[in-house]
Structures are given as C-alpha cells and as structure tokens.
Amino acid sequence: MEDTPLLFAGLDVRFMVEIFPRMVQALLVTVQISALALLLGIVLGIPLGGLRVIGPRPLQLLIQGLVSYIRGTPQILHFLVVYFALPGVGILLDEYWTGVVALTVIAVGYEVEIVRAAIESVHKGQREAALAQGMTEPMAFWLILLPQATRRMLPALTNELINVIKASALLSVIAVNELTKVGNAIIYNTFYFVEVLLEVAVLYMLVIGALSWLSNYLENKVFSFGTALSTPETR
Amino acid sequence: MDEGHSSEPVLLRIEHLHKRFGTTAALVDASLTVRRGERVVLIGSSGSGKSTLLRCINHLEVPDQGSIWLDGEFMGGRFAADGRWIQASGGELARQRRHIGMVFQSFNLFAHLSALDNVALGPQWILKRPKALARAQARQLLAKVHLAGHEHKLPAQLSGGQQQRVAIARALAMEPKLMLFDEPTSALDPRLTREVLEVMLELAREQTTMLVVTHELGFARQVADTVGFLEEGRIVEVGTPEQIFDRPQHPSTQAFLNCFSPGGL
Amino acid sequence: MGEILPRLLRALATTIQISVLALLLGTVFGLLLGIARVIGPRLFYPVIDGYIFVVRSTPFALQVYAAFFLLPRAGIDLPLFVVGVLALLFNSVGYQIEIVRPALESVDKEQREAADSLGMTRWLAMWLVILPQAARRMVPPLTNELANLVKASSVLSVIAVYELTRAGHAIIASSYKFAEVLILVAALYFVTIQLLSWGAAYLERRIFTYRSGQPI
Numbered sequence: 131m132e133d134t135p136l137l138f139a140g141l142d143v144r145f146m147v148e149i150f151p152r153m154v155q156a157l158l159v160t161v162q163i164s165a166l167a168l169l170l171g172i173v174l175g176i177p178l179g180g181l182r183v184i185g186p187r188p189l190q191l192l193i194q195g196l197v198s199y200i201r202g203t204p205q206i207l208h209f210l211v212v213y214f215a216l217p218g219v220g221i222l223l224d225e226y227w228t229g230v231v232a233l234t235v236i237a238v239g240y241e242v243e244i245v246r247a248a249i250e251s252v253h254k255g256q257r258e259a260a261l262a263q264g265m266t267e268p269m270a271f272w273l274i275l276l277p278q279a280t281r282r283m284l285p286a287l288t289n290e291l292i293n294v295i296k297a298s299a300l301l302s303v304i305a306v307n308e309l310t311k312v313g314n315a316i317i318y319n320t321f322y323f324v325e326v327l328l329e330v331a332v333l334y335m336l337v338i339g340a341l342s343w344l345s346n347y348l349e350n351k352v353f354s355f356g357t358a359l360s361t362p363e364t365r
Numbered sequence: 366m367d368e369g370h371s372s373e374p375v376l377l378r379i380e381h382l383h384k385r386f387g388t389t390a391a392l393v394d395a396s397l398t399v400r401r402g403e404r405v406v407l408i409g410s411s412g413s414g415k416s417t418l419l420r421c422i423n424h425l426e427v428p429d430q431g432s433i434w435l436d437g438e439f440m441g442g443r444f445a446a447d448g449r450w451i452q453a454s455g456g457e458l459a460r461q462r463r464h465i466g467m468v469f470q471s472f473n474l475f476a477h478l479s480a481l482d483n484v485a486l487g488p489q490w491i492l493k494r495p496k497a498l499a500r501a502q503a504r505q506l507l508a509k510v511h512l513a514g515h516e517h518k519l520p521a522q523l524s525g526g527q528q529q530r531v532a533i534a535r536a537l538a539m540e541p542k543l544m545l546f547d548e549p550t551s552a553l554d555p556r557l558t559r560e561v562l563e564v565m566l567e568l569a570r571e572q573t574t575m576l577v578v579t580h581e582l583g584f585a586r587q588v589a590d591t592v593g594f595l596e597e598g599r600i601v602e603v604g605t606p607e608q609i610f611d612r613p614q615h616p617s618t619q620a621f622l623n624c625f626s627p628g629g630l
Numbered sequence: 631m632g633e634i635l636p637r638l639l640r641a642l643a644t645t646i647q648i649s650v651l652a653l654l655l656g657t658v659f660g661l662l663l664g665i666a667r668v669i670g671p672r673l674f675y676p677v678i679d680g681y682i683f684v685v686r687s688t689p690f691a692l693q694v695y696a697a698f699f700l701l702p703r704a705g706i707d708l709p710l711f712v713v714g715v716l717a718l719l720f721n722s723v724g725y726q727i728e729i730v731r732p733a734l735e736s737v738d739k740e741q742r743e744a745a746d747s748l749g750m751t752r753w754l755a756m757w758l759v760i761l762p763q764a765a766r767r768m769v770p771p772l773t774n775e776l777a778n779l780v781k782a783s784s785v786l787s788v789i790a791v792y793e794l795t796r797a798g799h800a801i802i803a804s805s806y807k808f809a810e811v812l813i814l815v816a817a818l819y820f821v822t823i824q825l826l827s828w829g830a831a832y833l834e835r836r837i838f839t840y841r842s843g844q845p846i
C-alpha cells in the first residue's frame with residue numbers, strides 16, 4: 131500500500147484507501163438497516179398479505195388502500211411522516227430506529243403485494259387437497275400455501291432488498307450514519323468530491339450488483355415450479 | 366364381485382341435493398346411499414355434475430339445498446333442538462372431512478413435500494400422531510401402493526401414475542370411512558391408468574367403502590356393487606353393474622353407453 | 631389551511647414542471663441511446679449498458695448529491711432548479727432506454743426485412759418503418775415514467791430545490807403544523823401520481839386491445 135502512487139487518473143488514491151474502512155463500516159450500516167427493514171417488512175407483510183387474500187372484504191380493501199398509498203407517494207414523504215408523526219403520538223425513537231421504521235413502511239408496501247401474488251399463484255388444488263384432508267384454513271395456509279409461496283417470493287424479496295437499500299440513502303437527511311451520509315460528511319470536511327462520490331457509488335454498485343445477480347440466479351436455478359413474481363424497481 | 370351389502374348399515378346418505386353455479390344447475394335433486402363396504406361407481410358425460418356431487422359431499426362446494434349424512438352426522442352443520450340449522454365452524458368441518466378421503470383428477474400432491482411427507486403430513490399435524498409413527502405408517506402405505514423406494518422424491522419427479530398412487534396413500538393415511546375418487550385416471554395414459562386401477566382394485570378387495578367417478582367401464586363392471594348414471598345434474602338411473610351395463614332402462618344411459626361399445630358410431 | 635394550500639399548489643406546479651422537463655429531455659436521449667443500443671455500433675453496447683447499470687444500482691439520492699457537488703466543481707454554476715432537472719434527467723434516461731429498446735425490438739422482424747428488401751439503410755428503416763410502429767408502445771410506459779419522476783423529484787428536496795416536498799418541509803419548519811401539511815402534501819402527490827398511473831393503464835388498454843386484442 132505504501133507504494134501506491136498518490137495520484138491515479140487525477141484521483142488521490144491514498145486518500146481513497148484511507149477512508150475505505152469508514153466507508154465499509156457505513157456500508158454495513160446501510161445493509162444492516164435495510165435488511166432489518168426488509169425482515170420487519172416480511173413479518174408484517176405475511177399476515178397482511180395473507181389477510182389481503184383470505185381476510186374479510188373490508189380488511190382487504192383497507193390493506194389495499196394502505197399499499198396504494200405507500201406505493202403512490204414519494205418515499206421521502208414516508209420518512210417525514212414517520213419523523214414527525216411518531217413523536218407526535220408520543221413514540222420517541224433515535225435516528226436509527228426512526229429510519230428502520232420508515233424503511234419498513236416502504237418495504238411493507240411492496241412486500242404485501244409480493245406475498246399476495248405468491249399465495250395467489252399457488253394452484254388452488256393445493257388448498258382444496260389440504261381442506262379435503264381435514265386441515266383448517268389457517269393450517270392449510272401455514273403448512274401448504276405459505277411454504278410454496280415462500281419459494282416464489284425469494285427472487286422478488288431480493289429485488290425488494292435492492293429497493294430498500296436504495297431508499298436507505300434518504301436516511302442521510304435524518305442523520306443516520308449510512309453510506310450516503312458518511313460520504314457527504316467526508317466531502318464537507320475534506321472537499322475530495324470525486325474520490326468520495328466514486329467510492330460510495332462503487333460500494334453501492336457492488337452490493338446491488340451482487341444482489342441482482344442473486345435474484346436472477348434464484349429466479350432461474352433454484353426456482354423450480356410456477357412462474358416468478360416481479361416487483362417494481364424503485365429509485 | 367360379491368353381492369349383498371344390503372344388510373350393512375348406511376354410511377353415506379345424500380338426500381335431495383341441489384347446487385347451482387350462477388345459471389347452471391350442476392346438481393338437481395340428487396339422492397344416493399352408500400352402505401359400509403359398498404363400492405359405488407358414478408358415470409356420466411362431462412359436465413353432468415359428478416365432480417360437484419363428490420365435492421359437495423366433503424363440502425368443498427356448499428350445497429344450496431338437501432342434506433348429506435355421514436355415519437350418523439350431518440355434513441357441514443347440525444340441527445339445533447329447535448330445528449334451526451347451525452352451520453359448522455371451520456374447525457368442525459375440518460374434523461368431519463378427516464373421515465372422507467378424496468383423490469383428485471389432477472392429483473394435487475403438495476408440491477413442496479416429498480412423497481413420504483405428503484402421506485405423513487396429515488397424520489402428524491391433523492391426527493397429532495408422533496412424527497416417527499406417522500412416517501413409519503406412511504412408509505407402509507407407500508409400499509402398499511407399490512411405491513417403496515420412492516419415498517424421498519418430490520411430486521415433480523414422479524410420473525402421473527406414481528403421483529396418483531401417492532395421493533391415494535395420502536388419503537388412506539387419514540384412515541377415512543369413505544374414499545372419494547374423482548376421475549383418478551383421466552389424466553393418465555393407459556399404462557399408468559393400469560397401475561392406479563390395480564391399487565384401487567386391491568382397496569376394493571379389502572372392502573374399502575368407495576365412491577368412484579370414472580370413465581373406466583371395465584373397472585366399474587369388475588368392482589362396483591352399484592352403478593349410478595348422471596345427466597345434467599340428475600342421478601337418472603341406479604342399479605347393479607348388470608342392470609346398468611347390460612339392461613339400461615333410461616334412454617340417456619343407453620345413448621351414453623352406446624358411445625363406448627365397439628362400432629357404436 | 632387557507633394559506634398553506636396555495637403555497638403547496640405552487641410547489642406542486644414546480645414538481646410537475648421539473649418532472650415533465652426531465653421526461654421530455656429524457657425521451658430525446660432515451661430514444662437516441664435506445665436506438666443506438668439496437669442498431670448502433672456494437673462498441674456502444676457495453677457503454678450504454680454500463681450507464682444503465684450505474685443509474686439503476688445507485689440510489690437516486692446519491693445521484694442528486696453528485697450533481698449538486700460535481701457540477702459547481704467542474705465550474706458549471708447553475709440554479710438549483712436546473713441542477714435538479716439534470717439529476718432527474720440523468721436518472722430517467724437510464725430507465726427510458728429500457729422503455730425504448732423493448733418497444734423497438736417488439737416490431738416484427740418481417741417489417742425490417744421488408745424495409746431491407748426495398749434497399750433502405752438500417753437507419754432509414756429505423757426512422758421510417760420501425761420507430762413509427764414502436765412509438766405507440768412507448769406511450770403507456772412513458773406516462774408511467776412521468777408518475778415515477780413525480781415521485782423521484784421529491785428527492786431533490788435534499789439539495790433544497792423548492793418543489794412540493796421541500797415546500798412542505800419549509801412550511802412545517804415555520805408553522806409546525808406538521809399533520810395538516812403532511813396530509814396535504816401526501817394527498818397532492820397521491821392524486822397526481824394516481825392520475826398518471828391510471829392514464830398509463832388506460833393508454834395500455836387502448837393500445838393493446840386495438841384490433842382483435844393483438845398488440846400492435
């Protein structure tokens with residue numbers, strides 16, 4: 131490392147190496163917070179998605195309305211709503227958990243639809259066979275429908291993780307030390323614009339590129355029955 | 366086969382069943398009794414309501430009118446002391462369905478489970494048997510349907526005939542009082558059909574109570590104690606195989622059977 | 631409420647202006663690069679694909695910050711509004727290429743062969759035969775893209791472009807009526823975006839059911 135030339139294509143490489151550990155740490159925060167939101171989104175998305183399919187009609191409409199609202203308004207608005215509304219109703223969270231909650235809201239909007247589509251894509255004969263055998267509806271849901279739906283969800287959930295990681299960059303506005311925020315902070319302190327932005331961008335591309343590869347792989351190789359589900363790409 | 370189930374108690378009694386889908390009348394005033402150990406075969410052209418009849422029996426379709434009575438209990442509900450009909454809850458319905466095994470035309474094996482797990486799942490989760498016991502019994506049942514050695518295959522790795530035999534084992538695993546077969550061989554080629562019919566013949570020999578919808582008239586003649594003919598949702602003729610196949614009374618039955626006889630065209 | 635709504639409506643107008651500008655400019659570049667990606671020299675393909683990858687694999691917020699930091703650094707001093715439009719443009723082109731390309735590729739091969747047999751060059755065939763037929767198919771996804779741009783333009787608030795989200799933020803900061811403001815902002819976005827996506831779905835139906843359900 132000592133032998134690295136200071137400049138390469140006009141970039142200060144030594145500086146880029148120097149900040150690398152901080153960048154990786156920030157990337158880990160980004161990935162961690164996004165994965166957490168994705169998981170919480172699944173925990174909420176499975177019952178909501180299930181109710182969206184087999185729940186009573188008014189509840190179905192309510193869930194659908196919620197989904198349309200989340201998907202039909204800008205992500206940054208969800209951050210503002212969570213940021214202002216949680217303290218408004220007496221829930222005080224630090225920036226990190228405020229961010230997790232906001233990202234979870236965003237993730238749920240897409241995961242409910244992933245769960246719904248996955249469940250509806252399981253052949254109706256599967257449910258009938260389960261009921262005919264003497265299972266109750268909840269049993270058929272847990273033992274037969276959900277396990278089959280889960281496989282179908284994996285590629286779509288991987289894509290949703292990509293969306294959440296991209297959305298997590300918006301956390302820079304509420305001072306969570308994720309990748310974009312840390313990059314900005316270093317720029318303000320050092321004015322190494324190009325080096326920092328390049329490094330941040332490359333780190334995002336590595337993670338997101340790997341995840342899209344994984345999603346394609348899951349879709350083509352692991353995924354052996356039925357059709358794959360798609361989830362819209364957000365920015 | 367042997368005669369004389371007339372002394373056996375009635376296991377299934379269907380009375381005046383009606384079912385409509387929108388404007389189509391799928392079942393019109395259908396009545397039928399099945400005695401314990403009896404083998405009943407239903408025939409009729411497609412769309413005549415055979416599947417609907419079977420599906421009404423275990424309430425996959427809820428009948429509009431009429432009653433189904435299985436071994437001393439009304440399916441799908443009960444009458445209160447004051448004569449009101451009380452709809453069965455999901456749990457009660459599930460309990461009633463345990464006594465009725467169903468084999469579907471399209472097999473409907475649980476796609477994510479191995480053959481063994483398909484058979485063991487019900488006993489383990491519904492009958493709450495210990496896992497080891499459920500699996501040991503499942504193994505025996507698979508052997509009984511000539512599938513020893515295929516325990517760990519997924520449905521997608523089995524032929525249609527093998528899948529249907531797993532489906533039969535899965536239904537038998539619940540030790541049902543009555544087995545329903547809805548065109549179990551219609552999706553199979555003649556060789557695979559043979560495999561499945563052989564298993565069904567063995568069940569018939571063991572005095573399993575069976576209600577079978579099929580177009581395999583040879584099988585019907587061989588195993589049935591009673592044959593029923595459906596047309597446009599009505600059970601128009603019921604009798605012994607000899608009565609139905611050799612001396613059909615109703616013109617529709619005659620016309621239907623003519624389509625099967627060689628040179629019938 | 632009385633004074634808030636007019637301010638928000640003006641900001642919504644800015645949001646729509648920015649989005650429409652980015653969409654229209656984006657369509658120009660999207661068409662050029664999309665066509666180049668289909669019939670241009672093979673040398674261009676990895677470059678165009680790389681550009682699409684960068685756009686889609688980095689957060690839009692990062693792209694906005696990059697425009698905000700790098701343009702002045704390169705000596706290009708522009709009003710924030712223009713910086714915002716450029717950032718949105720950079721992003722949208724990446725997605726618009728992927729609208730143009732499938733549309734071009736969906737035109738029957740026979741059409742191209744017929745043009746070839748008349749002795750047209752590839753570019754002339756593209757201009758006279760392929761593009762006019764593909765254009766119809768691009769309309770619904772481009773309408774949808776406008777809805778996406780309205781959503782994405784909210785991110786420009788982080789560099790203080792005074793569009794709807796920024797305006798909402800500013801009004802909250804001065805009045806602290808966060809509930810009223812957020813509800814109004816959300817409603818304005820929701821209605822705008824919903825109208826655009828319905829429009830896209832409507833156009834999709836119109837175009838794809840034309841003549842015996844065959845897409846044309």
Ligand SMILES: Nc1ncnc2c1ncn2[C@@H]1O[C@H](COP(=O)(O)OP(=O)(O)O)[C@@H](O)[C@H]1O
Nearest residue numbers: 386389390391410411412413414415416417418
């Ligand atoms: N779920 C359903 N919805 C509407 N119509 C149905 C449904 N199931 C059956 N039918 C109609 O009811 C009639 C009887 O069908 P079915 O019982 O499947 O006949 P079969 O099994 O003898 O071929 C047919 O006309 C069929 O189209």
Ligand SMILES: [Mg+2]
Nearest residue numbers: 415416417548
């Ligand atoms: Mg049928």
